[in-house]
Amino acid sequence: MNRFDYVRPANVADAVLAASEPGAVYLAAGSNLLDLMKGGIARPSRLVDVSRLPGLDRIEHLADGSLRIGAMVRNADLAHDADFARTYPAIAEALLSGASAQLRNAATVGGNLLQRTRCGYFYDTASACNKRAPGAGCDARGGDNRLHAILGWSEGCIATQPSDFCVPLVALDAVVEIEDKAGRREIALEALHCLPGDTPERDTVLEPGDLIVAVRLPAPARAFAARSRYLKVRERTSYAFAVVSAAAGLVIDGGTIRQARLALGGVAAKPWRARAAEETLTGAVAGPDAFRLAAKAALSGAKASGDNHFKIELAERTVVRALTLAARGTPERLPALPASPFAAAAGALS
Amino acid sequence: MNLSLRLTVNGAQRDVVLDDPRVTLLDLLRERLQLTGTKKGCDRGQCGACTVLVDGKRINSCLALAMSYDGADILTIEGVAQGERLHPVQAAFIAHDGLQCGFCTPGQIMSAIGLIAEGQAGDDPERIREGMSGNLCRCGAYAGITEAVLDAQKILADTKTERAA
Numbered sequence: 001m002n003r004f005d006y007v008r009p010a011n012v013a014d015a016v017l018a019a020s021e022p023g024a025v026y027l028a029a030g031s032n033l034l035d036l037m038k039g040g041i042a043r044p045s046r047l048v049d050v051s052r053l054p055g056l057d058r059i060e061h062l063a064d065g066s067l068r069i070g071a072m073v074r075n076a077d078l079a080h081d082a083d084f085a086r087t088y089p090a091i092a093e094a095l096l097s098g099a100s101a102q103l104r105n106a107a108t109v110g111g112n113l114l115q116r117t118r119c120g121y122f123y124d125t126a127s128a129c130n131k132r133a134p135g136a137g138c139d140a141r142g143g144d145n146r147l148h149a150i151l152g153w154s155e156g157c158i159a160t161q162p163s164d165f166c167v168p169l170v171a172l173d174a175v176v177e178i179e180d181k182a183g184r185r186e187i188a189l190e191a192l193h194c195l196p197g198d199t200p201e202r203d204t205v206l207e208p209g210d211l212i213v214a215v216r217l218p219a220p221a222r223a224f225a226a227r228s229r230y231l232k233v234r235e236r237t238s239y240a241f242a243v244v245s246a247a248a249g250l251v252i253d254g255g256t257i258r259q260a261r262l263a264l265g266g267v268a269a270k271p272w273r274a275r276a277a278e279e280t281l282t283g284a285v286a287g288p289d290a291f292r293l294a295a296k297a298a299l300s301g302a303k304a305s306g307d308n309h310f311k312i313e314l315a316e317r318t319v320v321r322a323l324t325l326a327a328r329g330t331p332e333r334l335p336a337l338p339a340s341p342f343a344a345a346a347g348a349l350s
Numbered sequence: 351m352n353l354s355l356r357l358t359v360n361g362a363q364r365d366v367v368l369d370d371p372r373v374t375l376l377d378l379l380r381e382r383l384q385l386t387g388t389k390k391g392c393d394r395g396q397c398g399a400c401t402v403l404v405d406g407k408r409i410n411s412c413l414a415l416a417m418s419y420d421g422a423d424i425l426t427i428e429g430v431a432q433g434e435r436l437h438p439v440q441a442a443f444i445a446h447d448g449l450q451c452g453f454c455t456p457g458q459i460m461s462a463i464g465l466i467a468e469g470q471a472g473d474d475p476e477r478i479r480e481g482m483s484g485n486l487c488r489c490g491a492y493a494g495i496t497e498a499v500l501d502a503q504k505i506l507a508d509t510k511t512e513r514a515a
Contacts, residue, residue, distance in 0.1 A: 006353070006371035006417050027415065034374070034413045035394050047371070051418050076407075080470065100484025101465065102398060105407045106414065238483035336476035 001037045008049040012056075012179050012213060019048040020181060020209035026050050028072060028111040031103050036116065040125050041132060051108070056213055059084065065219030068177075071110030071212045075165070076101070078109060088217065089330045090168040090228035090247045097232045097339035098164040100239050110212040113166060113176070113192065116203060117159035117269070118241050120144065130156045131200045145306035147243060150299075150315065152268040157200030158305035159269060161193055164339070166271035168230055168247035171263035172221035177214040178206070189215070193270030203269075224249030224261060228330050231322040232265070232339040233314060242266035244315040245339070246322035250286065257281045257290065262298060262323070267315055274298035277319070286327045288320070295319040355420035359383060360429025368416065375419055376400045376411035379426060387427035387456045391486075398485035401457040401464070402426050408464030410484075427456035430463065438509070439463050442502035443495070450489035461485045462499045466506060473500060 009015040019026055023045030027033060036042035050056070056072035059081060067087070069078060075095050078084055085092035099107065121127040121139040128137035140148055140158050148158040166189065174189040187205070194202050206212075232245040245265035251258045260281035264272040277298035284290035295316040302312045321341065335343035353368040359379070366382055376393070379385045379402070388411060391399030395413040402411045403425040430437040439462045442448070449455045461482060471477035478499050479492070487495065 001372050004371060006415075008417070008420075027418065029413070030415050030418065031395060031410075031413050034415060038394060047415070049415075049418055076468075080468075100398065100410075101468070101481055102401055102408050102410045102461065102484045103395060103413075105464075106409045238480050336474055337480055 001034075001040075002043045002045075004044055005046040006049065007046065009053070012053055012211065015048055015050050015053060016179055016181055016209050016211055018046070019211065021046060022208070024048055024208070026211060028108040029074075029106040031099075031107045031111065032115040033111075039123055041116075041123060050211065056110075062216075065222065067217045067221075069109050069215045069217070071108060071214055073109045074105060075099075075107045075109065075112060076104040079104070085334070087222055087225050088168070088172070088228070089225060089334070090230045090249060090326075091165065091172070093334055093338045094164040094168050094230040094232075094245075094247060096334065097230065097245075109165075109215055112163055113189070113212060113215070114204065114206075115163055118162045119148065119159040122159060131159060131196075131203075134199075134201045141306060143306070145308050146311075147241065147266065148305050148308055149268050150302045150304060150308060150311050151264075151272055152195040152270070153303075153305045154196045154198070154200065156198060157196035157269070159196070159200070160266055161203075161268065161270050162241045162266070163271065164230070164232060164242060164245060164265060166193075167245055167263045167265035168228070168249075169215065169217075170271040170273050171247045171249060171261040172224070173218055174221075175216040175218065176212055177216060179211045179213045180207070180209055184213070186216070189271070190273055196269050200269075223251050223259060226330055227252060227326045227328075229322050229325040230339045231318055231325065231341060233318055233341060237337055237340050237342055244311055244318050246315070246318045248319070248322040248326040250281070250323070250326045252286050252327060255285055257284050257286050260294075262294065262319065264298065264315060264319070267302070267311065274319070276300065281323075288324070291320045291323040291327075292316075294323060353417060355417060357419065357421070358423040359385070360424070360426060366416075371415070371417055373416045374412055375402070375404075375414040375416045375424070378416040379411065379424070385426050385428050388460075389453055389456055391454065391457070396486070397454070397457075398461055399454050399457040401460040401485065403460060403464055406464075406467060408461050425460070425463075427460060430459070437463070438505045439466070439498070439502040442498040442505070446494045446498040446501060447491065448494040448498035449487075449491050454485060454487045454489075458482070458485045458487065458495055462495075462502065465499065466503045471499075471503075473503070475500065 391397035
């Protein structure tokens, strides 16, 4: 780990100022950042500790029916908030399917959004990686790329964004509140992460000094509480990143789908909202035919980036299953193995 | 750069001045406070051997910058027994052969204490296994560990009920 200056500002304005210097980065829990620093992948010259900034650890219900989650709320605290889990069950399920209990107790809402790819070549400083060292090349192409992108990738980078949390968030139109020197602005979560294009070193649209202070769920997100699921296919049942995942939310009235939300994880450099699929679902009769059609629509632009052609069909099947489970209704209690296709409470498809 | 911090470790107040901000909570415990019960396994948040409780919650101390935890209340494996009397989770690990080489055991026990306090798993072995998935045991004592957690949880619940009665 390189040497760095450590500062702990007393408020958001001081933090933004301290992080605007070149080489400065924010430190929240450090679950990803310290790992990257130990591996020599991140080499910041200054850590600006925002983990205990006042006012960022609250979950607030706003008058317009939206929910505002402070950026320093811990992943486990959010997932285990009974009211939150009841209203946004797919988000709670996604959170609890990620990492381990120890990491969820530390990891923050804001940090989760900004965690970096787990591409093995990005982590291995002996490998060529355009994200880590622009222009160096990409050893993931032609390498071990089971976990890599099938949507939105470029010749320069095929890495995926690894967050589970982001997948249902993007499906539910989450908004990110950002503080900078000029004050506060907000952007849709869908617009936070960048596709690689020619600049894979850029994960997000954030500029130096930009601090995520909250994530907001608009009021319409509440409509999906009764029929929401997150499904995550991984190499082992717990404590592993997604090969592919899907968040599905439905509003069904008399067998007809009135509203649909769908997003995929593990397939691209950003949480992938499947709007075309949502359109095919809206007005359709809830059932296997509509779900299969939606899955085809969601993956219509997909293309293997290496030995990961299997992920296209796997993603389609994951979408069908997530929609099937969502249509069946949010379970009373989350299954013992959250988001697992092997979870007993998820049941076999009838 | 002022790198002084105050911690409560196993009930005792400890004032520490660091010479380097890179020190993790794990390294502080082991190298500065000589509390070597907390183990350094992977040092990258993957194995759980370094698990401690911070303000009652289990975290990986290897991915925690010590300076970030100024003012925190830390419980390590050295602080769970009462004199010669083992903590019920420690006793259950022995009774159920929840270990072989023992290297991961302090982390397993701290994680189990955290899990029981979280109260999410109930008496469902599947939920216990899921809740303990952040602790790897390369000897493969998982079956014994699950039984130990279930048993310790029951003993702790019974003690609580007795105290309330």
